Amino acid sequence: MPTFAGGIHPPDKKELSQSKPITYVKAPKRVVIPLRQHLGAPAKATVAVGDDVKAGAVLGTAEGFVSAPVHSSVSGKVIATGEFPMALGRPIESVVIENDGKDEWVPLQDDPSYMELPPEVIREKIKAAGIVGMGGATFPTAVKLSPPKEKKVDVVILNGAECEPYLTADHRLMIEKPKEVIEGLRIIMRALGVNKGFVGIEDNKPDAIEAMQNAARPWPEIRVCALQVKYPQGAEKMLIKAVSGREVPPRALPMDVGAVVQNIGTTYAIYEAVRFGKPLVERVVTVSGEAIKEPKNLLVKIGTLVTDLIEECGGLLNGAAKVISGGPMMGFAISSLDVPVTKGTSGILALPGSGLFHADTFGPCIRCSRCVDVCPMALNPGLLSVFAEKGHFEDAKAHNLFDCFECGSCAFVCPSKRPIVQLVRFAKSMVKP
Amino acid sequence: MSEKERQFIVSVSPHIRSDVTVARIMWSVSISLLPALGMGLYFFGPRALAVVATCVVSCLVFEAGMQKWMGKPVTISDGSAFLTGLLLGMNLPASLWSFNPFLIHLPILGSFFAIVITKVLFGGLGYNIFNPALIGRAFLLISWPRAMTTWLKPTAGLLGMDAQTTATPLGILKEDGVGKLMEVFGTRTNLYTQLFLGHRAGSIGEVSVIALLAGGLFLLYKRYITWHIPITFLATVAILTWIFGGKDPQTGRMVLFAGDPLMHLLSGGLMLGAFFMATDYVTGPSLRAAQVLFGMGCGILTSIIRLVGGFPEGVMFAILLMNCFAPLLDRVIKTSPFGTVKTAAAVPGGPKA
Numbered sequence: 001m002p003t004f005a006g007g008i009h010p011p012d013k014k015e016l017s018q019s020k021p022i023t024y025v026k027a028p029k030r031v032v033i034p035l036r037q038h039l040g041a042p043a044k045a046t047v048a049v050g051d052d053v054k055a056g057a058v059l060g061t062a063e064g065f066v067s068a069p070v071h072s073s074v075s076g077k078v079i080a081t082g083e084f085p086m087a088l089g090r091p092i093e094s095v096v097i098e099n100d101g102k103d104e105w106v107p108l109q110d111d112p113s114y115m116e117l118p119p120e121v122i123r124e125k126i127k128a129a130g131i132v133g134m135g136g137a138t139f140p141t142a143v144k145l146s147p148p149k150e151k152k153v154d155v156v157i158l159n160g161a162e163c164e165p166y167l168t169a170d171h172r173l174m175i176e177k178p179k180e181v182i183e184g185l186r187i188i189m190r191a192l193g194v195n196k197g198f199v200g201i202e203d204n205k206p207d208a209i210e211a212m213q214n215a216a217r218p219w220p221e222i223r224v225c226a227l228q229v230k231y232p233q234g235a236e237k238m239l240i241k242a243v244s245g246r247e248v249p250p251r252a253l254p255m256d257v258g259a260v261v262q263n264i265g266t267t268y269a270i271y272e273a274v275r276f277g278k279p280l281v282e283r284v285v286t287v288s289g290e291a292i293k294e295p296k297n298l299l300v301k302i303g304t305l306v307t308d309l310i311e312e313c314g315g316l317l318n319g320a321a322k323v324i325s326g327g328p329m330m331g332f333a334i335s336s337l338d339v340p341v342t343k344g345t346s347g348i349l350a351l352p353g354s355g356l357f358h359a360d361t362f363g364p365c366i367r368c369s370r371c372v373d374v375c376p377m378a379l380n381p382g383l384l385s386v387f388a389e390k391g392h393f394e395d396a397k398a399h400n401l402f403d404c405f406e407c408g409s410c411a412f413v414c415p416s417k418r419p420i421v422q423l424v425r426f427a428k429s430m431v432k433p
Numbered sequence: 434m435s436e437k438e439r440q441f442i443v444s445v446s447p448h449i450r451s452d453v454t455v456a457r458i459m460w461s462v463s464i465s466l467l468p469a470l471g472m473g474l475y476f477f478g479p480r481a482l483a484v485v486a487t488c489v490v491s492c493l494v495f496e497a498g499m500q501k502w503m504g505k506p507v508t509i510s511d512g513s514a515f516l517t518g519l520l521l522g523m524n525l526p527a528s529l530w531s532f533n534p535f536l537i538h539l540p541i542l543g544s545f546f547a548i549v550i551t552k553v554l555f556g557g558l559g560y561n562i563f564n565p566a567l568i569g570r571a572f573l574l575i576s577w578p579r580a581m582t583t584w585l586k587p588t589a590g591l592l593g594m595d596a597q598t599t600a601t602p603l604g605i606l607k608e609d610g611v612g613k614l615m616e617v618f619g620t621r622t623n624l625y626t627q628l629f630l631g632h633r634a635g636s637i638g639e640v641s642v643i644a645l646l647a648g649g650l651f652l653l654y655k656r657y658i659t660w661h662i663p664i665t666f667l668a669t670v671a672i673l674t675w676i677f678g679g680k681d682p683q684t685g686r687m688v689l690f691a692g693d694p695l696m697h698l699l700s701g702g703l704m705l706g707a708f709f710m711a712t713d714y715v716t717g718p719s720l721r722a723a724q725v726l727f728g729m730g731c732g733i734l735t736s737i738i739r740l741v742g743g744f745p746e747g748v749m750f751a752i753l754l755m756n757c758f759a760p761l762l763d764r765v766i767k768t769s770p771f772g773t774v775k776t777a778a779a780v781p782g783g784p785k786a
Contacts, residue, residue, distance in 0.1 A: 005771075010449055165449065237771065249772040321442050328448040335443045351448065360444075363455055363511075364559030368714040369659075369721070370453075377771040382719065400770045408447030415455045416559075422445040 031303030040066035129273030161234030164327025178215035291320035321353030371410035381410035459512030472641030485522030491544035492518030523638020649708030669732020
């Protein structure tokens, strides 16, 4: 079965939530919508305190090419603007809207002939909908779908690997909305002028593979591939390698090897945006972990606070020691539950204190080579961590420091429990790429 | 406690870790040595136990004492000092424990050299250049060559207290040649069988090949070690001793392709060294390709010392010499990060399922 070299097999814990259908969360009384939920320039606010807004209304417009607009997820009144705390720690300029409970939308229009739209119009609609990569990287999708002329893209790959433990949001979308996801893929292929589409799904989701295969049946140019279950199978470069056999060179982009990868949630949002003109104001979030009373997959309004989501799932159990935005391998531990769900929030996990979820002490590198064996980028992570520890940042750079995308496989297997990812980030901050 | 007041741990990703720890690795390696230790005790009796126990206790005391003295956290529960003591003891002759009070000091002195000089003074776990147990043994062998090459005759039995001494098979081979070896063991089949079981003179833990193989296979199965070092080490010794190990009984001159690789594989400290000492993470290279070179280097040096050197056995010096080269081997191996090797312009049909 196709895959990449290296990688790890952490306990996947998907059983906690994979059989729970996506349920709609009632919009909260108040949403906090940050103006920057994407890579690139923050959106420029177009509303002020006291304004009435409808659901789907623009709150901020894209500033520049690599940027994305932001929309209101509820109807109501703007009650505050200013910097609010975020999951990643740094406060970000946001708009707070009090929900009037009426759920009044800006007019949306079904365009059944969406598959005939010219590529520029598709890109325009995707850009206007504020769609960004929903797997966590939050790169503006319209930019990804506008490769420069000299880059010949010939394949689109949908990332259904969802290799992070616990997360099941994409899994549920593929089971519950397979036709819509496949339509989204066809829209992307049309926008790029590509006639080859793949959906890569890890083999631990046979129901998703079957559903997607059925949905893709009318389209011979689309193939659903079962992939070996291995973290980080869903990393862009690893997925491209597994599905297409091509390796994206260091510091190059997928389009340099003719590939564009899209996340499942993003693809669903693209379908909704291009067909109905619906902006990205809600997403599926997995709320799970051993310290969550009732794990669920929730369809959540952007700007809903984590605390509301946890309440929706019956609250935290007493042993809850750590709350994570994202997956346990690459997600961020959050200190406060009063932070909003954004376009890139794939999951909220609450983990108990038992087990090795954090390392306050760590030992020296004993050069056991476990990290070398698992590194999907074929680096020597242990050596990089020692360089960082000793302040030899240039040496780290010479050993391909900047090829590391911080998947955490090395730190997962390290018997000395060294914070290798942290040390790598530290070294990256100390030298110019 | 309301949820608003809850305090959460904030730390960097990844938030989950595997359950393999340094302590688990060290204790597992120690456990994998138990069959070989058991055979050593069976053949050499309580004196062997006294030697090994002295080494283990001394190593633990030296490590804890040095760490206390230097104001560092005491980490003997990680099992690494215990393992060093165990390996050192298993690399010594049982004859060291005698009623000569001078000799009783040797296991303690060896432990001092292993832990204090070789390990702690170089920075402790992870920073030592040389395998501590082997340096301890090398120090003793060079300083007290007579005591370190006085081998008890293996006496099967739980209380075998036979004080008779004899030479090791490799010693006989070096001093008197293969003819004498055959005289002692009768047939080749008997020679191989005795070597395989461990009924021969030698260091406490090196004699029983079957027990060492059991431990080594356990480590391979649990992936605490990989094949790269032990297999290349053993294969190199087998090939070189087969090619260059043969001698004309009359003239004593080398006859090519007439050696006895099986005898060489089964004797001396080769199995113990290949599976348990050359595979030490800290003192070996960390890239797999470098480990293959490391194993080959160990095999070449062992064969040279055995066939043309002054010592009958060369495993210890071979590993120690290769320890020096470990960082260099990691450096000369050119690694290719992901994406730097040209890949075929695959795609059209996608992957084969």
